[in-house]
Structure formats: C-alpha cells, structure tokens
Amino acid sequence: MTADRRPIALAGIGKIARDRHIPALEDSEDWSLEATISRNSEVEGIESHADIESFLEARPDIDTISLALPPGPRTAYAEAAIRAGRNVMLEKPPARTMAECLRLEALAAEAGVTLFATWHSRMGHAVESAAARIREEGLVGIRIDWREDVRKTHPRQDWIWEEGSLGVFDPGINAFSILGEILDMPIALREVSMEIPSNRQTPIAADFAFTHPSGAEISGVFDFRHDGDPLWDMWIETKAGRFALRDSGSRLEADDGDVPGNQSEEYPLLYRRLAELVDAGESDFDLRPLHHTADAHLIGRRSIVEPFDW
Structure with a gap:
C-alpha cells in the first residue's frame, strides 16, 4: 500500500469480483486491496480471511469493506462491518428486502460510517x-x-x-x-x-x-x-x-x-465515488431500484x- 492509497477489503471473490471489482481496485488511485474475505476463493498475493468475524478481529486498520458476495449473506456481513465501525460499499442489490435496507441505513447513521449502495449502470x-x-x-x-x-x-x-x-x-x-x-x-x-x-x-x-x-x-x-x-x-x-x-x-x-463509451468505466467510477463519500463522511443509499x-x-x-x- 502506498501512502496516498487507503486500504480496503473485498468480501466475496466470485465472478463479479474478478471481472469488475478487482481490476478496478488494481487501477485505483484511491484504494489498495489489502484483504479478501471468502470461504472458498483467494486472490494471489492478497491476505485472505474465511469470514467477516476473523477479518474484523485481525484487521482493525482497514476501515472500508466492499461487499461483492451474493444477496443472501450480504446483510449479515454489512451489519457486522457497520457495528465494528467500518465503511461499507454494497454490490447491487444492497440487501434482500426493503426492511433489511432500512435497518442497514439506520445502523450506519447511528455508527457514523459511510454506507454506499452501488448501482453500477448509473455510471454508464x-x-x-x-x-x-x-x-x-x-x-x-x-x-x-x-x-x-x-x-x-x-x-x-x-x-x-x-x-x-x-x-x-x-x-x-x-x-x-x-x-x-x-x-x-x-x-x-x-x-x-x-x-x-x-x-x-x-x-x-x-x-x-x-x-x-x-x-x-x-x-x-x-x-x-x-x-x-x-x-x-x-x-x-x-x-x-x-x-x-x-x-x-x-x-x-x-x-x-x-x-x-464502454462498461469498463463503471466500477472505477464507483470506487472513486466511494472515496468521495468516505472523505466527506456521507452515505449514498438510494433504494428506488430495489423498491421497484x-x-x-x-x-x-x-x-x-x-x-x-x-
């Protein structure tokens, strides 16, 4: 990690992570991928953890986590991260239900952390x-x-x-x-x-x-x-x-x-937006797409x- 790039962890190392998230982070001027969280997959050269609890205990220095795992376990990971005082970026959809989303939003506001519900196609x-x-x-x-x-x-x-x-x-x-x-x-x-x-x-x-x-x-x-x-x-x-x-x-x-244009721009722009939100201490949590x-x-x-x- 260089001095001007902040550490970030990525949870869920599946197809979308390898196709979009990891390339965007490798080229990011804002973020350095320092850890991954996955039960059955790793990224070569990057520290790996099997679950969110072991990561949170081992790496208190990483204050931002990007969640790219499927919707099923995503809410539990987000809640654990927020309760530990970490900023959270969510792959779409932000949760399985509207009620889960509202709970995450309230938790993030109470904890004073950034919560970013990403809609990558808006970056088109x-x-x-x-x-x-x-x-x-x-x-x-x-x-x-x-x-x-x-x-x-x-x-x-x-x-x-x-x-x-x-x-x-x-x-x-x-x-x-x-x-x-x-x-x-x-x-x-x-x-x-x-x-x-x-x-x-x-x-x-x-x-x-x-x-x-x-x-x-x-x-x-x-x-x-x-x-x-x-x-x-x-x-x-x-x-x-x-x-x-x-x-x-x-x-x-x-x-x-x-x-x-081309779709390769979307995820780099999402991570740029995440950096802006963390710097400002703000959240971006639009739920209209999930509401529809x-x-x-x-x-x-x-x-x-x-x-x-x-």
Whole structure:
C-alpha cells in the first residue's frame, strides 16, 4: 500500500469480483486491496480471511469493506462491518428486502460510517446525456429491452434462482437504476407479469409497465432466455425525436450525434465515488431500484413455465 492509497477489503471473490471489482481496485488511485474475505476463493498475493468475524478481529486498520458476495449473506456481513465501525460499499442489490435496507441505513447513521449502495449502470458514460435530453425535450415514452443468456452471464450460479435472490431482476434492476437517474419525476409500476421455471424460485422473464406523472409510456421486458449477445437497451422518445441508450447506459445513439463509451468505466467510477463519500463522511443509499423490484413481486402475475437446467 502506498501512502496516498487507503486500504480496503473485498468480501466475496466470485465472478463479479474478478471481472469488475478487482481490476478496478488494481487501477485505483484511491484504494489498495489489502484483504479478501471468502470461504472458498483467494486472490494471489492478497491476505485472505474465511469470514467477516476473523477479518474484523485481525484487521482493525482497514476501515472500508466492499461487499461483492451474493444477496443472501450480504446483510449479515454489512451489519457486522457497520457495528465494528467500518465503511461499507454494497454490490447491487444492497440487501434482500426493503426492511433489511432500512435497518442497514439506520445502523450506519447511528455508527457514523459511510454506507454506499452501488448501482453500477448509473455510471454508464451516456446516462447523464440521456437525462439532459429528457429534461430539455420532454419525455414521451421509454421501451426497455433487457435480455441475456443466463448460461453465459451467470454460468451455473444457482444462487440467482434461490429465494431471496432476484432471478431475471438481478440484471433488470440495472435498468430500474438507470430510470431513477434519467427521469426527473417519480414513477410507479402499474402492471407486471413474471414467468417462473417450475424447478426454480425466481423469475426467468418479466414484462412490466410504469405510470408516469406526465402520462409518458414506460414499459419493458426482462428475459434470461435470449440467444446471443446481451441486449441492455432503452429506446427513448421525446417531444423532439428519438434516441437509444445502449449497452446498459454506456452508449447513446441519436440522429444528431452519438455518445460513445464502454462498461469498463463503471466500477472505477464507483470506487472513486466511494472515496468521495468516505472523505466527506456521507452515505449514498438510494433504494428506488430495489423498491421497484419489490413492487414487481407484490403486484406481478405469475406463470409457471418449463423447468430450467444448466
């Protein structure tokens, strides 16, 4: 660790940690990865701990922890870290339920630590440009197309099908997070239909529609059964024309000019934001994306479909 980089620990060394978190930390000017927490995986050259309790006891000098483990155990890890006076960054979703989120928020406020609920797609290069267009031109409608092949994006990750996880809403919540960033009016789900494999607990596909205060039409589809490269797109119509927000907010395509970008920027920007929050002694804990997801399960119609196997 260099003098100007602060130590951080990373809990959960799975696919998202290796694909996104670790590369971002290796290149970070703010953070130095000093320890990992995982029952069955390690990072070469980095001190490893099997559980949160052993880490907290061994490393009181590391005051910030990033939690990239699945939603099931994440809340218990976050609570333990907060009670020990550590700052916590949470992979999405921040917890399994809204009640758990509110408890974490209250604990962090009482402990005086930073709590950061990350929504990585909001860091997409073109999200700010899309928001500006909607504000300036007025919204007519948004059609969300969020489809991927779960066998490629979450290979053999059975946790995504378990109770307490989100199924197709795990990537779909990224679309909800972008909506919260580009819209300047509150929206609410009006109707939802979900398809659930007969041998699984969570949806493999969903269709949905929102209400918008101005009457704008917002609807979409999430689907894990897509054959091909992932589609993470929003087709947006304003009173001045149409444009597309592509690749989970990383690119904007419009007749009057494109905004290029790539998803490799998202996690470095999240860790930069974490440094800003810790420096300021503040938290960033927006729960709207999870709120929409919870509402989907409250009002959604459920259809049982063919079983899913890897």
